[in-house]
Amino acid sequence: MTPRLDLFGLVVSDMAASLAFYRRLGLDIPAGAEEQPHVEVVLPGGLRIAWDTEDVVRSFDPSWTRPAEDSRRDLAFLCDSPAEVDAVYAELTDAGYKGHLEPWDAFWGQRYAVVLDPDGCGVSLFAPAEAPAEAPAGA
Numbered sequence: 001m002t003p004r005l006d007l008f009g010l011v012v013s014d015m016a017a018s019l020a021f022y023r024r025l026g027l028d029i030p031a032g033a034e035e036q037p038h039v040e041v042v043l044p045g046g047l048r049i050a051w052d053t054e055d056v057v058r059s060f061d062p063s064w065t066r067p068a069e070d071s072r073r074d075l076a077f078l079c080d081s082p083a084e085v086d087a088v089y090a091e092l093t094d095a096g097y098k099g100h101l102e103p104w105d106a107f108w109g110q111r112y113a114v115v116l117d118p119d120g121c122g123v124s125l126f127a128p129a130e131a132p133a134e135a136p137a138g139a
Contacts, residue, residue, distance in 0.1 A: 007040070007048040008075070010121065011057050013066070015039065017118040018051055024092060025077055025123070074114075076124040082111030085125045089113040105129055 012018040016034035023029050027049070033039045040050040057064045079085045086103045092115045093099045100122060103113040110126045117123055 005047070007050055009050045009052060010073075010117075010119070011054060011064075011066075012051050012119050013054055014118055015051060015053055021092075021097060021117045021123075022049075024095065025088070074122040074124055076126060079111075079125055079127040082127050082130055085111040085113055085127050088125050089115060 010018065015036070019029050019034050019039065027041055027043075029039065029041055037053045037056045038050065040048050042048050054064075054066060077088075079088060082103075082105075089099065089103050097118075098116040100114040100116050101112070103111055103125075106112040106126075106129075109129045111129055113125045114122050115125065
C-alpha cells in the first residue's frame, strides 16, 4: 500500500474569518460551517481541505502552540488569466486582507501575487503569463 495525499489541514484562530476568506476564493463551504470547530470540504478531483480551531488541535495535542511566524505554508490558486490575478488580489485587499506581494510578472512565466489569510498563511494567486504578440509575417 502506498500512502496518498488526501487532505490539507489548516489550524485557524477564527473559523468564521478564515472561511469567509476562502469563500472569496471560490471554495464551496456550506453555510453555517463557521459555527463548527472542524470543517472539511472536498475539492474538485477529490482532494480535501480542512480547517480546525486551535482548541480542537489542543484537545489532542495539549503541547501545541501557535507558531510565532508561519511563512512555510502556502496555498496556491490558479486564476484564468493575468487580469484575474490582479482583480482577485484587488478584491481581497480592498476587503481588508493583507497583501504580501502585489501582482507582478514573475520570471518563471506567471502573473503572481500573494495575499495573507486571516492567520497569516500565504495564499498565492497565479496564472500563466500571456504570450507576447507575434510580429506580423514579413515584418
